[in-house]
Amino acid sequence: MTTIARPPVPGEPAQQDPPVRRRQGTDWRQVGLAALLIVPNLVLLLVFTYRPLLDNIRLSFYHWNIASPRKTFIGLDNYIEWFTSPSTGTIVFNTVVFTIAAVAGSMIIGLALAMLLDQKLIGRGPVRSMVFAPYVISGAAIGVAFQFVFDPGYGLIQDILARLGLDSPHFYQNAGWALFMITTTYVWKNVGYVFVIYLAALQGRREDLDEAAEIDGTPAWRRFWRITLPQLRGTTFFLSITVLLSSFQVFDIINVMTGGGPFEIGTTTMVFQVYQETFVNSRAGYGAAVATIMFLVVLLITVIQVRMQDKEQ
Template sequence: MTSTIPGTSVPDPDLELPRRKSGWSLQQILLAAALILPNMILLILFTYRPLVDNFRISFFQWNLSSTRPPLFVGFRNYADWFSDPGTPTIVMNTVIFTVAAVAGSMILGLALALLLDQKLFGRAAVRSMIFAPYVISGAAIGVAFQFVFDPQFGLIQDLLRRIGVESPNFYQDPKWALFMVTVTYIWKNLGYVFVIYLAALQGRRKDLDEAAEIDDTSPVRRLFRVVLPQLRQTTFFLSVTVLLSSFQVFDLIQVMTRGGPLGNGTMTMVYQVYEESFNNNRAGYGAAVASIMFLIVLVITVIQVRLQDRQD
């Protein structure tokens, strides 16, 4: 009800909407704390604290097998790494392995997802077979692929012999050894990329596909103009997660090549952290390498996020 006096309008207090209370109640605060605090405690204990300790150790000279206390050396470990003649080879191995692993996994994963998104006979079984290697231990896969790439008795050697081609020595040639490890990792990681892309394809807008079909759009044009734009967020997510996982590959290298041949043939930065810390007893130097690797990954991830924000 309102007043009937001309030029005035007085709202009826009984018809006023209730005002929303500002701030959080004590019950909401306690609920949020109960849900957030356990996760924050775990993150602090098992992520942020080790990260801070790693940076701290990188400024010391520390032999893990010695009873002597760590010796503070400042930035000497970082300077030694940048001046080491083997560093360019290790960095190049890391770059080649990471780029090939990310590109190979995403291209092959997308291709398989596009194929098995169709109504094909036995596609459920094929999907399971593609995803299975992802859940198998990397050490087990590394042992299995040692027989695949064996230059005398392996599957690759047998196939090449049938067509009259001599098999490369994957364990003596550094380039072929890095190729061997990269192919093995792509095969293992393919199932993860495939499943994510397949889920994104099944959740895309079907009306756009129908419109493209009505317009008689070619399959290639439909892929680049209709399908791939809808997978942009998925592609960004995979580019970040696959990049991070490829930087951390250790088990395959340990089982298959141990960083060789010829010293640094397949040595990556993450494997160098292990080699320096536990085999060479230079924990401070290994921590410095880990810190540099962390900063590199952080910068790459920030650049990826910025590029994604600009596209959106």
């Protein structure tokens, strides 16, 4: 970074020819400095984000074992295979169910917790920290630990259910329960993020409306639907998109808890399929095709987000 002290035009010419500078509107010394400041970051992003993005699209038209240098161009075959494969239905179903359940679960619970901990309750400070804490823990660590929490033989959940006189579901043998387990673990870990943002929004809203309604004798649930929720609309929109995009891309929890199973694809989502096809089944071209489809979905969601946000403003 010491090179920053050496701009392309040395010396102090800036003081001698200010009129030229102003007319052109460009100070090349400053431009040189700007280049030095942004180029390292820009190069990293170009090489490790944008290059692979384009390269991935190219690779999706090939048949390719990632370990071998030989690639065979096969046109749209990977895409055709994905759209016609019988397992795609299950994988899309898993992705959609997991994503929607994760978004709905963390949004509803997060908002409920924010409203609860916005009240003047003794001990709310430490509880606020507690709710947020799991968000800073590694997803892989939570996944590993919760495997035992959900263990149908000796885990925590089966023990609690047994005390209530219930049998534990087979979280690892039944695809539906496995998906439930993964979703629950994800929500448990990430609800703190939704909570913190809703709490900040609640603290920043105009409570005088709420006050007036309260004095008018409007029942609480009506105040919630008519006043509180509309005031949180912007936050709700922002959160639903953010949580949607991040839950769409979950890998760590699935990888450590179920490895995509039971029955091969019981909890396989699209992200996990990208990994599985590319690195386990050695079909990198096919994996790249799935990744490209995912990227298009992310792009679509983002475009919708920007459109709707522009409308709001």
